Each structure stands twice: as structure tokens, then as C-alpha cells.
Amino acid sequence: MTVSLSESLFSQSVVDHLSEHIDLHRIEPIRFRVHFETEELKAIAVKHLHERIPDVRILDLRLDQTIYISTKQATKAESLLFLGHELGIRPEEIVATGCKVGDEQLLNSVGIGVAMGGSPPSVVSASNWLTRSVDQNGLAYMIKEVFRKQMKVSLL
Secondary structure, eight states, rough: EEOOOOOSEEEEEOSOEEEHHHHHTTTTOOOOEEEOHHHHHHHHHHHHHHHHHEEEEEEOOSSSSSEEEEEEEEEEEHHHHHHHHHHTTGGGGGGGESSSOOOHHHHTTTTTEOOOOTOOOHHHHHEEOOOGGGGTTTHHHHHHHHHHHHOOOOOO
């Protein structure tokens, strides 16, 4: 199964040979979700990927025969900026939220970086805006405030 940005925002394809599909369509997805028929086939593929692609990152949640494959540089920030580019959205037009260490790059790369209440100090200092905590519906509050500040009121 592959995910690409094509006719619809996210399309899915079932293929026999993933590498041929990637070469044929010249796609460079940020992350693959791959499901195997057996646990043994998954183990063989993981070993092969590690041997052939040294900078591959494989996430195995061990819930089923599924793994997630990405490059080590596929961060939240790079993924969001890639998606924005594909949709014609400039980085300064993006609002992103973060709440844990590691989200600093994401918050620094967008127009409005929002830290959730209770975030570590490094995340708060990387943000443009500190909102309420998750328990206080901080995300909903931030969205409401962003739209409220963008509304233009005209009096007749």
C-alpha cells in the first residue's frame, strides 16, 4: 500500500513490487505504511531494508503485520512544509501546535507556532503563542481566537 499526493489528496494503491511502483510514478512519499501477509515476511523485509538503506527508520508497533517506513530526516516540520508546498500553502500561512520536546523545529518553521499549556520551556520559547492546556481545551480555544482576530467587522 502506498500513499501519494496525486489526484485526490491521499490515494492508496495495492502493488506487488513497491520499488517498481515508486520508480514508475516518481513519487517521494514522506512515510509508507506497509502491511505483510505474515510476521515472517515482515521480518525478512525489515532485515532487507536495514541492509540496503542505512538511513531508513522503521516503526513497528507490533500490533499486526504492519510497519511504517520513513527516512530519518522526515520530521514533523519537514512533513508539514512538504504538504503545504504540495497544496500551495506558504510556511508563513501555516499555524501549527506543539506540546513536547522535539516540536521546536515545527513551531519555528511556520507562521504561527502555538505551544499547548503545560509544554516544556523549550517548546514555549520556540512558539509565538501559548494557549491553554489540553485539559482546558487549548486547541479549540486557539482556533477560535485565530478566527476571531481575522474577522473584519464593518459598521454601516
